Amino acid sequence: MKLIEPKNFFAGIWKENPIFFLMLGLCPLLAVSSSLKDALGMGIAFIFVLTGANITVSLIRRFVPSHIRIPVFIVVIATFVTIADYSLAAYLPKLHRNLGVYLPLMVVNCIILGRAEAFASKNNILNSALDGLGMGLGFTLAIVIIAILRELPGQGTLFGIRTFGENYKPFLIMIMPPGAFFVIGFLIALKNSIGGRKRC
Amino acid sequence: MKKKDIIIGLLIIFIITSLSGYLLAQVYKVTKPKIEQQKKDEGQKLYKEIFPEGVEFTEEKEYIAVYDDEKKLLGRIYHIVQAGYGGPIVIKAGFDTEGKVKGVRILEHSETPGLGAKITEKSFLNQFAGKSGKKLYLKKYDKEGTIDAITGATISSKAVSDGVIKIQEKIKAEGKINETD
Amino acid sequence: MKELTCSPHIHSSETTAKIMWSVVIALLPATLASIYFFGLDALRVIIVCIISCYIGEVVSHFVFNRKLKSFDGSEVVTGLLLAFVLPPSIPLWMAGIGGFLAIFLVKELFGGIGFNIFNPALAARSILTVSFPLEMTQFTAPLSYRVDAITTATPLGIIKEGIGGQLPSLWQMFIGNRPGCLGETSILLLVIGAIFLLCRKIITWHIPVSYILTVVVITSIAGQNPIFHILAGGLVLGAFFMATDYVTSPITPKGKIIFGIGCGIITSLIRLKGSYPEGVAYSVIFMNMFVPLIDRYTLPKKFGAIKK
Numbered sequence: 001m002k003l004i005e006p007k008n009f010f011a012g013i014w015k016e017n018p019i020f021f022l023m024l025g026l027c028p029l030l031a032v033s034s035s036l037k038d039a040l041g042m043g044i045a046f047i048f049v050l051t052g053a054n055i056t057v058s059l060i061r062r063f064v065p066s067h068i069r070i071p072v073f074i075v076v077i078a079t080f081v082t083i084a085d086y087s088l089a090a091y092l093p094k095l096h097r098n099l100g101v102y103l104p105l106m107v108v109n110c111i112i113l114g115r116a117e118a119f120a121s122k123n124n125i126l127n128s129a130l131d132g133l134g135m136g137l138g139f140t141l142a143i144v145i146i147a148i149l150r151e152l153p154g155q156g157t158l159f160g161i162r163t164f165g166e167n168y169k170p171f172l173i174m175i176m177p178p179g180a181f182f183v184i185g186f187l188i189a190l191k192n193s194i195g196g197r198k199r200c
Numbered sequence: 201m202k203k204k205d206i207i208i209g210l211l212i213i214f215i216i217t218s219l220s221g222y223l224l225a226q227v228y229k230v231t232k233p234k235i236e237q238q239k240k241d242e243g244q245k246l247y248k249e250i251f252p253e254g255v256e257f258t259e260e261k262e263y264i265a266v267y268d269d270e271k272k273l274l275g276r277i278y279h280i281v282q283a284g285y286g287g288p289i290v291i292k293a294g295f296d297t298e299g300k301v302k303g304v305r306i307l308e309h310s311e312t313p314g315l316g317a318k319i320t321e322k323s324f325l326n327q328f329a330g331k332s333g334k335k336l337y338l339k340k341y342d343k344e345g346t347i348d349a350i351t352g353a354t355i356s357s358k359a360v361s362d363g364v365i366k367i368q369e370k371i372k373a374e375g376k377i378n379e380t381d
Numbered sequence: 382m383k384e385l386t387c388s389p390h391i392h393s394s395e396t397t398a399k400i401m402w403s404v405v406i407a408l409l410p411a412t413l414a415s416i417y418f419f420g421l422d423a424l425r426v427i428i429v430c431i432i433s434c435y436i437g438e439v440v441s442h443f444v445f446n447r448k449l450k451s452f453d454g455s456e457v458v459t460g461l462l463l464a465f466v467l468p469p470s471i472p473l474w475m476a477g478i479g480g481f482l483a484i485f486l487v488k489e490l491f492g493g494i495g496f497n498i499f500n501p502a503l504a505a506r507s508i509l510t511v512s513f514p515l516e517m518t519q520f521t522a523p524l525s526y527r528v529d530a531i532t533t534a535t536p537l538g539i540i541k542e543g544i545g546g547q548l549p550s551l552w553q554m555f556i557g558n559r560p561g562c563l564g565e566t567s568i569l570l571l572v573i574g575a576i577f578l579l580c581r582k583i584i585t586w587h588i589p590v591s592y593i594l595t596v597v598v599i600t601s602i603a604g605q606n607p608i609f610h611i612l613a614g615g616l617v618l619g620a621f622f623m624a625t626d627y628v629t630s631p632i633t634p635k636g637k638i639i640f641g642i643g644c645g646i647i648t649s650l651i652r653l654k655g656s657y658p659e660g661v662a663y664s665v666i667f668m669n670m671f672v673p674l675i676d677r678y679t680l681p682k683k684f685g686a687i688k689k
Contacts, residue, residue: 060216068209071218077218083227090234093242171478172314173512182486285656315514352515355656 012134018111018141020191025102025111027101029143030180036159039147043097043140050112052080054132059121073116079109081090087180111139150174250277250294250303275302282363285355286310291363295371300332304364316356324350327366336365401454403581407574408461414557414567418523423563429473431460433480441489459483464503465618465663470521475513479505480682482541494538500629501667517571519560522561536613554612565615573622587637588630589620595645603653617662629669636672636679643668
């Protein structure tokens with residue numbers, strides 16, 4: 001593979017979108033998509049951790065024997081997650097509180113571990129960084145779309161700003177857990193009907 | 201697996217964890233004062249909301265003592281956890297030295313959004329201010345009660361009122377009120 | 382719709398449409414009673430629910446690219462049952478959303494009639510309860526004793542909140558002159574409808590009897606008046622018309638009794654210990670999830686199959 005390949009960046013955004021095509025990492029997606037603000041914060045933290053972990057894993061890939069790679073990956077990811085956790089607590093305490101347990105839970109997020117294992121441990125640093133950015137953006141895109149589709153009907157607000165006027169009766173189920181499942185189910189159905197379902 | 205592989209593996213994990221530990225220690229050093237400051241600010245802001253006249257808030261064993269700028273004790277802020285409709289409700293309530301409620305705030309709750317969750321709204325909580333004794337009961341439950349329950353969320357409203365009443369009884373039992381009447 | 386079991390099948394003249402219209406006839410007395418007790422409010426909610434169910438059906442046929450099947454009356458049944466579990470004062474657009482979701486989300490999305498896991502009317506009611514908790518828990522008093530306050534508490538609500546409130550007499554509750562959801566109030570007329578269905582052999586006694594008996598036993602043990610618990614709330618409506626839905630209840634008699642007992646236990650637990658005053662809707666939906674499991678363990682062995 002060449003030193004740098006742009007297609008690695010674009011793959012994560014749509015063609016191999018971790019949410020809609022690979023169906024990975026649904027836990028933070030379902031949990032923190034009830035408001036656009038939190039979703040955006042989660043997405044940015046996610047891009048940071050994924051890119052950082054990908055670069056680091058790619059950097060050390062030649063020194064790490066395969067039988068200890070998983071614990072090493074976890075340590076690397078946990079380091080980045082903890083950095084993100086501390087920084088958010090220090091500078092954006094409100095967002096930190098809203099993300100709650102789902103920020104530390106990124107340590108065991110399957111997208112991040114999956115990219116470390118499937119991509120970063122086999123590719124050079126630049127490509128791994130691109131892949132991390134692309135996958136992170138793909139995740140952010142998905143969580144932002146879902147958050148818009150949940151916050152708008154569920155609270156009648158967007159970014160905390162009223163959009164439908166004072167008299168709007170919020171459809172509360174959308175900001176509760178079932179709403180997340182409804183939205184992601186419909187989005188995946190929509191994607192399947194556009195892109196055609198892969199049949200095995 | 202050969203012995204050599206195990207030792208090399210251990211060594212690599214050791215190096216990586218030490219590196220990561222060092223890095224985290226540095227980040228921690230930078231962010232720790234910030235985090236503590238944030239927590240303190242948040243607490244002060246909350247106390248100030250409950251007790252606008254207070255200048256100094258010092259943590260005692262069971263409560264937070266509120267002083268004005270001349271170090272005179274104005275009242276106390278108590279903390280109570282009360283079972284609500286969807287889970288525990290964490291209530292902070294301030295009482296002045298005469299035993300009247302200064303302000304009530306909800307820290308945490310898991311009540312129904314759009315219904316019980318309205319206990320955090322000022323229009324509900326401000327009803328408690330300046331009241332004491334039986335006036336703290338919900339209108340529905342006591343003839344002398346003056347608190348209007350949130351429509352459709354009697355249980356959540358009652359939990360808050362019960363919590364405030366419990367604190368009041370505790371203060372009375374401990375004799376922390378300067379009886380004026 | 383026919384019950385699906387392993388062969389041999391008996392051919393009969395029953396069709397889905399015939400069964401559905403029988404259910405509508407059985408629900409008719411209670412429908413009229415609800416209009417009598419709650420006035421035009423009730424009639425409006427019923428009409429909106431049925432129309433929105435039809436809209437849901439048409440929309441889903443377009444969305445899922447299915448052939449537009451002949452309407453078999455199941456939309457009327459779903460719409461009526463949904464209206465029966467809504468409070469009469471509910472804003473009409475909410476009732477409309479409920480009817481649409483009952484058909485589109487709960488029934489058609491799972492594959493259409495015969496494939497839905499949950500009872501459409503009850504699932505739609507649950508979605509509405511979660512989404513609009515205020516409107517779904519405000520009950521208006523029947524026209525005949527609407528004196529001062531327009532909204533009142535249901536008998537179960539009075540007990541749950543433990544505040545003073547005039548409980549209607551058992552007789553009032555039996556004929557249906559009490560606040561509550563549209564169609565759940567008139568026990569007398571619901572039972573008449575149920576007897577009609579039992580005689581037509583559209584439903585069997587297993588689920589309703591085991592369901593109600595379980596509630597009676599548990600509430601008596603808990604020291605409450607079991608008669609009150611039968612008459613208050615939606616127990617009779619749920620036991621005869623909701624829990625017996627063909628698609629979402631077990632096939633064999635044994636399975637039906639297990640299903641009924643499960644519903645009864647959950648209903649009593651919610652009423653006695655839960656935070657909601659009424660638990661019929663949630664208990665039936667909850668047990669709906671267990672139907673495949675119950676069927677799996679209660680279906681008779683196939684002829685010639687080797688015993689394990």
